[in-house]
Amino acid sequence: MxxxxxxxxxxxxxxxxxxxxxxxxxxxxxxxxxxxxxxxxxxxxxxxxxxxxxxxxxxxDPDYKAEENTMPMQFETSSAGLDLQYDADVAATSPEPSQYETIYLTVHKAPCRAAAFNSDGSLIATGSADCSIKIMDVERILAREKEHREMNENGPDAHHPVIRTLYDHVDVRRDFGRFSDKILDFQDVNTVIFHPRDAILISGSNDKTVKLFDFSKTAVKRAMKTLSEVYPVRALSCHPGGEFLLVATDHPTVRLYNIETAQAYASANPDDQHRESVTDVHYSENARLYVTASKDGDVKVWDGVSSRCVETFKRAHDGSSICSAKFTKNGKYILTSGMDSIVKLWELSTNRCLIVYTGAGATGAQDYPTSASFNQNEDFVLFPDEKSGSMCSWEARNADRKRLLALGHTSACRTFVHSPSMPAFMTGSDDHRARFWYRKPTTNDN
Missing domain, CATH: 1.20.960.50 (Cleavage stimulation factor subunit 1, dimerisation domain)
Incomplete structure (x- = not known):
């Protein structure tokens, strides 16, 4: 040419x-x-x-010298990631998600509803409707794969991936019939996250509590601290510094907790709040902003210091309930998913939708909320398609749809999270199983 x-x-x-x-x-x-x-x-x-x-x-002005950044962004950013301002034409360098394989699975006694990696991707936690929480060592999972062991957790193993099993989300009811006795009603664990600095796992449940577990102690299975809420807890996000915790419940108001004192704060302006319950909450990496998603169909961006709403994307998914909202690593964009099975990328500096990722939900509308996520370097966007039981993926920069990945669950995928550091993700399903997916290195990799 x-x-x-x-x-x-x-x-x-x-x-x-x-x-x-x-x-x-x-x-x-x-x-x-x-x-x-x-x-x-x-x-x-x-x-x-x-x-x-x-x-x-x-x-x-022929003597004019262009500055390095002639179009400063409205919001400060912290680290590299997807940036359509400078790398729009950059080719994807990470493996396509359709190349991932299941290399390990763990089984709960009830549907698996929550999953989270820690900040460096070395640990993964899953939460279940049986009230249990499992913490797994990713290095041990990969070691089992290299040794060609069975992908399930049966049999003796000195290097078992599950390093902790935690229990504390349980509601005690009393039957006042003739033969009075206590009945243990296990409550769904809806969300789990790792503390960014300490060996603490934080969970939220239908029992209307937030539990903090110190998993540095081998024998401890109960929470070291409990925060009581009025409504079931749906989502959590910890301040990158570790001092504060955002809690989203089946209520329009998000609470900000001081983890040390358990003191709760909320915006004093009623107009700031959502009109229906909040479904997701997420801090940006520099903590200057956080974002909330709601059943009212709106996505709100909040000041991380004052907890005042600074921007609202009204009817972000044409009125459909919002399932998830996440910042990119550099804080310039927000990735959202809705009950319309559509994923969107929003630019903060212009307050509008830049890219729409379509094609999921073609076989029928979803019945359960599902989160969308980037892969580890934000080359791809991933979203589980409930009806087909497959993982949909797109190139993040141009929404070019990639091949589907069959997830292998026998029921709906209810939780999904991608590793922040490697080509790996975890899915959890109503079939009680959590599957760890990984793209194995090949001889063609550089």
Whole structure:
């Protein structure tokens, strides 16, 4: 291809990317089809506008020197990740999620409803409707795979992946019949997270409590601290510094707890709050902001210091209940999923949806909330499709849909979390099983 033809194709891709970025999706698609641009289409990008701005300054003032960042973002960022402002055309370097395999599974006595990795991906926890919580060592899981051991947890093993099993979410009822006795009613563990700095696991349950477990002590199975709520707990997010905890319940108001004192705080402005119960909450990595999702269909962004709402994406999924909302690593974008089986990427600086990831839910509307997530370096977006029992994935930058991965569960996948450090994720299902998925290294890997 001649240099001028290649340059023109690059220019056209910049134009199409700018049109996508500015919200003119249909015009961008029509232009791409007319020009016959190679698939996939360019991702949304503000690069053309920034180049024009620099060129305009240079024409008007030949002595002008462009600064490193001519378009500062409205929100400060902390670490590298998906950045459509600078790396929109970067090719994915991580393996496609359809290449993952199940290398380990653990079984609960009831549906598995929660899962979480710790900050460096070395530990994984699962929570179940049987009120139990399991903590597993990822290195031991990988070691078992290298030794070609069975993927289940049966049989003696000095290096068993499950290093802790915790119990404390249990409600005691009393039967006042003729033969009065106590009945133990096990409550669903809906959410689990690791403390970012200490060996503490935090869980939330239908029993309306938040439990903090010190898992550094081998013999301890009960919580060292309990925070009592009025409604079932749905989601938790810990401040990166470890001092504060956000708690979302079946109520429109999110509470901020001081973990040391158990003192609770909430925004004093009623207009800040959601209109229905909150389904998810998540701190940005620099803790300057946090985001909440709700059954009212709105996504709200909050100031991490004052706990005041600073932005609301109304009817983010056309009125459908929001299942999850997560910041990217650099804090520039928010990834949301809804009960409409659609995943969206929102840009904070412009307060609008940039990319829509579609194709999940084609075989029927989902019945249960499901979270969307990035892989470890934010090359791909992953979302479990409830009806097909498969993992859907897309390239994060251009929404190009990849091959499906059959998850192997016999019931709906109710929880999913990707490792922050490696090509691995955990799924939990109503079939009582939690599956650890991993992309094994191959000889073709660099």
């Amino acid at each position: 001649k240099p001028d033809i290649k340059d023109r194709e690059y220019m056209y891709r910049l134009i199409i990317g700018q049109l996508f970025y500015d919200g003119h999706q249909q015009i961008a698609v029509n232009l791409a089809n007319t020009l016959g641009c190679s698939a996939p289409p360019p991702p949304p990008s503000d690069k053309l506008f920034r180049l024009v701005t620099i060129a305009k300054q240079f024409v008007e």
